[in-house]
Amino acid sequence: MSGTWRRWVWVGVVGLMGLAGCRTTGSGTRPEAAEPVTRHEVEFEPVTVTGDLELERLNAEELFAGGTSAFAAEDFKQAARYFGRLADFHPDSGHRRQALYNAGLAHQRLKEWEEAYQRFSELADAATGQGEALDAAFRLAETQYHLERFEEAAAQLQVLAGRPDLPPGRRVEAQVQLGICQLEAGQREKAEDSLRRAVSDYEEMADKDLVDKYFPAQAHFFVGEIYRLNYEDVRLDPLKGSDTLAKDLNYKAELLLSAQGHYLRSIRVGNGYWATASGTQIGAMYENMYSQMVNSPAPPELDGEEAVIYRQELRKKIRVLLTKSINVYERTLEAAERIGSQNAFVDRTRESLRKVKELLLADAEADPEAAPPPAPASKPHS
Structure with missing residues (x-):
């Protein structure tokens, strides 16, 4: 479906979450030269590259405090730097998991979806995770959605929606977001089934206050979207004759x-x-x-x-x-x-x-x- 205006469909907790994230690493290869070349080598003293010289002098406590302050001030670029530095260079810090998760949140605010994906992917545990591992699984699916990896996001959400141990609100949330990802992936029938199941689960709840109204309203909206798309598929062609x-x-x-x-x-x-x-x-x-x-x-x-x-x-x-x-x-x-x-x-x-x-x-x-x-x-x- 045409989705240029539907990039706001995901809802998330806004603000600094004292939870966990993940570490990113990178590697690269250099292609071999096509022809042998003559090189003049000059030797220097070895230099250690830390990636962010400005933050090198700060310890883990200072980095966490700086990231927290920057996030509170909505300076998400700085927050991502501080939290990322802590996570990548202080693996033994007690703040590391919080820093990882908050770095992912900062990248999300900046719409840096690939960076956020890398942070959340190490922590996410859709099958059995609790706490930060569970929250990271939902966040991971969100980043996959924005990266248009709809089938991957749907697979993640399918696991979450099938967990009987989750609170009712989180199961409905996972079910609705599953339907949306299936719809984006062009799977209208599966999407409608997932969205209707979310609505049905919500309607059967004795205490509907356990679920944020955002999600059942969103489910109904996107079932409407499915019928709107079917409506748009019907072309009115007078050349077929008045009966048709x-x-x-x-x-x-x-x-x-x-x-x-x-x-x-x-x-x-x-x-x-x-x-x-x-x-x-x-x-x-x-x-x-x-x-x-x-x-x-x-x-x-x-x-x-x-x-x-x-x-x-x-x-x-x-x-x-x-x-x-x-x-x-x-x-x-x-x-x-x-x-x-x-x-x-x-x-x-x-x-x-x-x-x-x-x-x-x-x-x-x-x-x-x-x-x-x-x-x-x-x-x-x-």
Whole structure:
């Protein structure tokens, strides 16, 4: 699926975690020269290269304190330097595991996914790990996701999701993220099964407060995404004839309504972030349906008069789609304002609302019988 806007799907604990990370090592080889060359060798006293001369004079306690201070100040580049130096050059320090993990966190904040992956990979134990080893396993899957190693991330999360000893919230988290990675890997059926299982596990819980609402809302959202992708796969081609076009249009509408149903379920869970995202996607689907219908030529078997009638009826349906899109966008913005949400989805919704209102106004001006754009809703909507 097109995933350029879905790089925010992972949620993680933000801040300095007093946990563990991993050590990285590197090696390289130099290719042999193609032809023998004459070298003049000059000998110098041996020099030990430490990699970061500025931090060489600091001991483990000083490095850990410096890394902690830099992370607290959100200077993640410095934090990664201090923690990395401690981890790599003070293997016997009692702070080493904490430094390793925190170095991975700092690299994550910098979106240095390969470096973060290297730090977490040594500690991660998806099968039996506890504490920092368990947290590192979740972090490792996250870095694999961002590195677009979706199948590797899915394999890691499959193990985590299958562990009966994990707290309910962590199992649901692993199951949801497993579904997302499967979806990114192009495995829609597996993804839907994983996401629905996460929702089912959540619904069966006697105490739902054990799970952050972020995850079941995210699961519903991405089930909606699967139906949206199926919706986009259906192409409206008038050249196939009016009967086929009607069937395709009805099927496409069914997929739109199915996607909308899952987005609405996501909204009802009550997480503000995914509620805003879901409202945005619903409005965008109506807008997309409008675009496809308005740019679709009449079926070729229709004569002149029939084609005119076809276009008139199509305009009525298009007007309904625009109106629905406006209503959804307005409700989404109202909800975002009530909860104080401000993110990329809110900005996108405002711009889409403006554009759709302009389209409806242009349609009304072109057709005197068209109804004017609806006024903003005066009451809050659930």
